[in-house]
Amino acid sequence: xxxxxxxxxxxxRAATGAGMMDCKKALEDAAGDAEQARxxxxxxxxxxxxxxxxxxxxxxLIHSYLHAPNPGLPPKIGVMIEVLCETDFVAKTDxxxxxxxxxxxxxxxxxxxxxxxxDVPEDVLEGERELARKxxxxxxxxxxxxxxxxAVKKFAKQFCLLxxxxxxxxxQTIGQLxxxxxxxxxxxxxxxxxxRYEVAEALE
Amino acid sequence: xxxxxxxxxxxxRAATGAGMMDCKKALEDAAGDAEQARxxxxxxxxxxxxxxxxxxxxxxLIHSYLHAPNPGLPPKIGVMIEVLCETDFVAKTDxxxxxxxxxxxxxxxxxxxxxxxxDVPEDVLEGERELARKxxxxxxxxxxxxxxxxAVKKFAKQFCLLxxxxxxxxxQTIGQLxxxxxxxxxxxxxxxxxxRYEVAEALE
Numbered sequence: 001x002x003x004x005x006x007x008x009x010x011x012x013r014a015a016t017g018a019g020m021m022d023c024k025k026a027l028e029d030a031a032g033d034a035e036q037a038r039x040x041x042x043x044x045x046x047x048x049x050x051x052x053x054x055x056x057x058x059x060x061l062i063h064s065y066l067h068a069p070n071p072g073l074p075p076k077i078g079v080m081i082e083v084l085c086e087t088d089f090v091a092k093t094d095x096x097x098x099x100x101x102x103x104x105x106x107x108x109x110x111x112x113x114x115x116x117x118x119d120v121p122e123d124v125l126e127g128e129r130e131l132a133r134k135x136x137x138x139x140x141x142x143x144x145x146x147x148x149x150x151a152v153k154k155f156a157k158q159f160c161l162l163x164x165x166x167x168x169x170x171x172q173t174i175g176q177l178x179x180x181x182x183x184x185x186x187x188x189x190x191x192x193x194x195x196r197y198e199v200a201e202a203l204e
Numbered sequence: 205x206x207x208x209x210x211x212x213x214x215x216x217r218a219a220t221g222a223g224m225m226d227c228k229k230a231l232e233d234a235a236g237d238a239e240q241a242r243x244x245x246x247x248x249x250x251x252x253x254x255x256x257x258x259x260x261x262x263x264x265l266i267h268s269y270l271h272a273p274n275p276g277l278p279p280k281i282g283v284m285i286e287v288l289c290e291t292d293f294v295a296k297t298d299x300x301x302x303x304x305x306x307x308x309x310x311x312x313x314x315x316x317x318x319x320x321x322x323d324v325p326e327d328v329l330e331g332e333r334e335l336a337r338k339x340x341x342x343x344x345x346x347x348x349x350x351x352x353x354x355a356v357k358k359f360a361k362q363f364c365l366l367x368x369x370x371x372x373x374x375x376q377t378i379g380q381l382x383x384x385x386x387x388x389x390x391x392x393x394x395x396x397x398x399x400r401y402e403v404a405e406a407l408e
Contacts, residue, residue, distance in 0.1 A: 058404040062282030064268035074296050078266030080284040082401050092278050193407075195399040197286050200262040203397075 004028055012037055014172070014180035016047035057188040059091045060084035063100035067108050079104040081194040086187040099181050099189070103161075106174060107196050112161040115191055116175075117152070120160065128155045161191060208232055216241055217387040218380050220251035261392040263295045264288035267304035271312050283308040285398040290391040303385050303393075307365075310378060311400050316365040319395055320379075321356070324364065332359045365395060 004027040012023040012034060018041045026044070030036035041047045060083050066075035083100045085091050114120050132151035136144050156163040162175035172180075174191075182189040208231040216227040216238060222245045230248070234240035245251040264287050270279035287304045289295050318324050336355035340348050360367040366379035376384075378395075386393040 060403045061278035062270055062280065062401045062403060063278075064270060064282055064284055066266055066268060072296065073292055074265035074267075074301065076266065078268055078284050078286075080268055080282050080399055080401060082282075082403060084404065088277055092276065097278065192404075193401070195284055195401075197266045197284060197397070197399075199264045199266060199286060200288065200396075 004032060008032070008034065010180065012041070013183040014176050016041050017179060017183045018046040019183075019186075022046045057084035057086055057190055059086060059088045060192075061091050061096060061100060063097065063104055065101060065104035065108060067105075076199045077108050078197045079107045079194060081107065082192040083189065084192050085185065085189045090185045090187050090189075093185075095181065095184070096189075099177070102166075102168070102177070103174060103191060104194075106164070106167050107161065107194055109167045110161075110164050111196065112164055112194075113159040114161065115193060116162045117156045117160050120155070125152055125155070128152060161194070208236060212236070212238065214384065216245070218376075218384040220245050221383065221387050222250040223387075223390075226250045261288035261290055261394055263290060263292045264396075265295050265300060265304060267301065267308055269305060269308035269312060271309075280403045281312050282401045283311045283398060285311065286396040287393065288396050289389065289393045294389045294391050294393075297389075299385065299388070300393075303381075306370075306372070306381070307378060307395060308398075310368070310371050311365065311398055313371045314365075314368050315400065316368055316398075317363045318365065319397060320366045321360045321364050324359070329356055329359070332356060365398065 004024055008027055009020060009023045012018070012027060013020060016023070016038060018026075022041060022044070023037070026037040026040040026046070027034070030040055038047070062080065062082055064078065064080040067077040067079075068075045069077065081100060081104050083096065083103070085096065090096060128151045129148040132147040133144060136147045139147075153163075157165070162173065162178070164174055166172055166174055166177055178189055178191065208228055212231055213224060213227045216222070216231060217224060220227070220242060222230075226245060226248070227241070230241040230244040230250070231238070234244055242251070266284065266286055268282065268284040271281040271283075272279045273281065285304060285308050287300065287307070289300065294300060332355045333352040336351040337348060340351045343351075357367075361369070366377065366382070368378055370376055370378055370381055382393055382395065
């Protein structure tokens with residue numbers, strides 16, 4: 001009988017993209033040590049993010065979520081997202097629809113500005129780093145490097161969808177939520193883009 | 205008894221934003237001549253576009269339309285739009301929702317790239333003019349001017365939402381459709397922005 005919990009297995013699957021049985025085995029072999037189990041999966045070639053890398057995510061779905069903050073009034077906030085996967089077999093599942101709905105609702109509440117850190121223009125990031133540098137002026141290079149790195153991480157957590165803690169369960173990021181679904185389906189699953197509209201909001 | 209048709213009245217209202225009875229009266233006084241009736245309304249200060257100009261359209265709604273081209277598959281095309289008006293009294297009507305739905309469905313089919321001609325970057329328009337100029341090289345200035353003007357109009361009709369003929373009734377543009385609703389409600393009604401997503405489409 002196994003002394004590995006389903007929650008631990010799920011967490012490892014989300015982190016590595018490996019199959020359920022492989023994760024269970026690795027955790028058992030590692031006596032429940034998650035970090036060691038991860039290394040085992042990598043050694044065994046089962047952390048399959050790399051394997052999946054070459055496959056194209058070109059199927060998927062468009063989903064939208066409209067929010068009416070006041071009863072009796074029409075929707076004042078709207079979110080539309082494109083979620084990609086590899087096959088229509090997965091695209092048409094209720095799970096994908098539920099995932100798209102979860103993420104769209106998250107976007108409505110958490111107001112990300114970008115999908116991932118890579119989408120942030122370099123001048124925006126440089127502005128964040130510059131502010132951080134000013135705060136540690138004159139300090140050793142290592143401290144400055146830590147400060148600028150920390151500033152970028154903080155920015156990502158605040159404005160990048162994949163780095164944001166999920167509003168409904170802040171123990172995981174949206175990126176981890178997606179990784180969990182990717183692991184469950186064995187397909188690359190990604191949010192390609194989203195739009196968030198709020199009635200009469202100021203635009204850039 | 206009046207010999208002015210309801211269709212003529214509706215058309216004049218859409219064009220001027222004036223009230224129904226005022227349009228009817230103007231058409232009768234002008235013996236059915238639409239252009240003259242328009243002038244009369246203007247002289248009488250009843251073509252109220254100018255009056256409404258100062259009012260802010262800052263209420264409204266967000267609406268979305270999802271389209272699944274293949275039965276059994278999830279939505280592959282999505283449109284989200286922001287429609288503005290002046291009061292929540294109008295924003296919450298079924299008519300506004302129907303208008304938003306009509307326009308969103310139009311966008312799904314007609315694929316506009318901009319809301320209005322004013323949103324088109326100048327270099328894009330200049331490119332269209334340049335192509336037109338090449339076709340009439342050496343011709344009189346007037347011909348060249350007509351050609352470049354024609355090219356811009358053609359571009360607008362193809363890519364600007366407000367100038368596009370409505371897919372469900374190409375006797376009116378989306379701009380005229382909006383003007384009709386504006387006239388009916390006595391409020392400024394506008395499409396502020398829209399997004400149109402198609403799964404895995406090429407992006408710029």
